[in-house]
Structure formats: structure tokens, C-alpha cells
Amino acid sequence: MHVEDLRWFAVLAETEHLTAAATALGTSQPNLSRSLRRVEDAFGVALFEREHRGLRLNPYGRIVLEAAQAGTAAVDVAQHRIDSLLDPQSGTVRLAFLHSVASSLLPDLLKAFRAVGPSAEFALRQGAAHDIVEDLENGDAEIGIISPRADPERFGWHLLEQQRLALHVPPGHPLASRRRVELAAAAAEPFVGLQPGFGFRRISDELCRAAGFTPRLAFEATDLTTIDSLVGAGLGVAVLPSSAVRGGDSGAVAVPLAGVQSRREIGMTWRLRASLTPAAERFQAFVRSRPVIST
Known part of the structure; x- marks a missing residue:
């Protein structure tokens, strides 16, 4: 039994007439009869009472009709969703x-x-x-x-x-007026950084190690925008990539790092x-x- 058999069964159940259903489906009566036989064989019961003037859906048939309508509707929805995914224009x-x-x-x-x-x-x-x-x-x-x-x-x-790296400092910080700054100049400052496990946390830790110190973390955040905001509030300094917090209004000042070739x-x-x-x-x-x- 195929989905198409259930569709044909639903039409036959609505018309309760083999000739009318075959005409509506654009198929022959023998084809429709074979399709009905497959549905009845699948469920193991007759689904219609045969009468002189046509067919009459029996209680088993009404149960199958309800399932057929729900099943074919679900298949149609699934096909529509698949077609949408397969469409490069609107997927x-x-x-x-x-x-x-x-x-x-x-x-x-x-x-x-x-x-x-x-x-x-x-x-x-x-x-x-x-x-x-x-x-x-x-x-x-x-x-x-x-x-x-x-x-x-x-x-x-x-x-x-590829993003250049800068040292973000609070407004008015002694390093804020510099055109470029060595990372080692911030060794004694409290840092705001990402939590361990984040990719950029590894980059910033490696830069600090290369500059000869281990940063003292005042706070560990989960996103760069929060770090920039906390720097702007005076909590500490931070190494951040340029453009990562584009359009922010934290007030933090980004000072390009000197002697650092690393890029994010x-x-x-x-x-x-x-x-x-x-x-x-x-x-x-x-x-x-x-x-x-x-x-």
C-alpha cells in the first residue's frame, strides 16, 4: 500500500461510487479496484459494504478514512517543507x-x-x-x-x-592618549576577559604570556561587548579585536597594540x-x- 492508495481511498470514500471516483481521479475502474484491494489487505478488513447502487463506507472504513486524511495531509506538509529546503532561491x-x-x-x-x-x-x-x-x-x-x-x-x-588587536582602556586612563602601546605596559592592570574555553581567551592569554606576564582577571565574561562595556565602566583593561564591538558607546578607548603581529x-x-x-x-x-x- 502506498500513500497514493490512501488518496484514492479517500476520494472513493467521499463519492461511494467506483465509476464516479475513477473519473474524478482520471484512472480506470480496474486500477481503482486494485488500489482499494491493497488498502483493505493492509488493514485486513473490508472497508465498504457493497450495495446495488454503489458502495457504503462501513465503521472500519470510517476509521481508515480519518487516518488517511490525516496521513496524506502530513505527507503533503512534509513534501512542501522538503521542496522549500531544496529551493536555492527561497530555502x-x-x-x-x-x-x-x-x-x-x-x-x-x-x-x-x-x-x-x-x-x-x-x-x-x-x-x-x-x-x-x-x-x-x-x-x-x-x-x-x-x-x-x-x-x-x-x-x-x-x-x-582579519582583525587587528587593541588594548581597550577606560576613558581618562594614562594609556588612553597613546597612539600605540606595548602590551607589557598593562601588566599591572586588572583585566576583563572571556571565560576559559573561548577561542579568543586563548589568543589573549598567549599574547600576555609573550609579553612576560599572566593577566590578573577582574571579571570573566561570555561575550566581547560585555567586556568592552565593563572596561568603559572602569573595571579594568582588555585585549579586544578591532570592529568586534563596532558602534558601541561604552566610552572605552581602543589603543592599537605595538609589536603584535597576531590577528584574530x-x-x-x-x-x-x-x-x-x-x-x-x-x-x-x-x-x-x-x-x-x-x-
Whole structure:
């Protein structure tokens, strides 16, 4: 028994007449009779009472009709959802991204893509890099925007942005007036940083070690915007990437770091052994066509 058999059964149940149902379905009476036989064989009972003028749905048939209508409706919904996913123009892109790109890189990408693909939909997930990798692995996301790069054996990578690093200090801080500053000059300052496990926390810790000190953490946050706000409030200083807190009004002053070659790299990533939906493939191709940003 196939879904089409249930559709034909529903039409026959409504007309209760073999000839009328066959005409409505555009098929022959023998074809419709064989289809009905498959449905009845599947349930193990007759579903109609045969009468001189036609058919009459019996109690078993009414139960099957209710199930057939619900089942075919569910199948139609599923097919519609699959068709939507398979449409590169109007399908849904499941995209996960870092908190720190939510006010800069991400909206720029979405705005540019919607200009060429206005019918596309996005299912967005926001989180830390390790959460995004987990989303990609379990299929909750198809594409991620992360830093640092994930395992190259399992994940593809395309560089999107290279961000210079700066020391953010409170307004009026003695270092705020400098054009550039050595990180070692802040060795005695309290720092505001990300919690352990975040990718950028590793970068900032490595920079401090290279400058000859271990930072004294006044507070550990979960996103860069919060760090910038706390620096602006005078809680401490922080190493932050340029443009990560674009448009912020914390009052914190960003002083470029001298003698630091490190850059924070933001990239697009995807699971190598997973197939992207057509909409996600289209978005990926669009993003790959754009130049790398250096800030």
C-alpha cells in the first residue's frame, strides 16, 4: 500500500461510487479496484459494504478514512517543507555565529545576500565557537561563522575577516592618549576577559604570556561587548579585536597594540562530510566570492 492508495481511498470514500471516483481521479475502474484491494489487505478488513447502487463506507472504513486524511495531509506538509529546503532561491539557511560578529560582520553579510536573494530565509543560532562546532556536528546548523578555525580534518574553512588587536582602556586612563602601546605596559592592570574555553581567551592569554606576564582577571565574561562595556565602566583593561564591538558607546578607548603581529581570524566553516541544502550552497558560494576584510 502506498500513500497514493490512501488518496484514492479517500476520494472513493467521499463519492461511494467506483465509476464516479475513477473519473474524478482520471484512472480506470480496474486500477481503482486494485488500489482499494491493497488498502483493505493492509488493514485486513473490508472497508465498504457493497450495495446495488454503489458502495457504503462501513465503521472500519470510517476509521481508515480519518487516518488517511490525516496521513496524506502530513505527507503533503512534509513534501512542501522538503521542496522549500531544496529551493536555492527561497530555502532556509541554518547558520550559527559568534556573539562578537552579531553587530558587525553578520548583519553586513545577511544584508548583502538578501539583496541578491530576497526570498531566502535564515534559521540563526548564536553561541561560542565550541557550541557552533557542536551545532554543525549534530545538524542543527549547516554553516558557522567562528574563530578560531575548527579541526581541518572535519571542517571546511573560508577566511572572512582579519582583525587587528587593541588594548581597550577606560576613558581618562594614562594609556588612553597613546597612539600605540606595548602590551607589557598593562601588566599591572586588572583585566576583563572571556571565560576559559573561548577561542579568543586563548589568543589573549598567549599574547600576555609573550609579553612576560599572566593577566590578573577582574571579571570573566561570555561575550566581547560585555567586556568592552565593563572596561568603559572602569573595571579594568582588555585585549579586544578591532570592529568586534563596532558602534558601541561604552566610552572605552581602543589603543592599537605595538609589536603584535597576531590577528584574530573570523571564518566561515562547514562540516566536510555533510551535504549542504541548495540554499546553504548558494549562501556559501556568495560568501566565498567576497573579498577578505582587514580591520
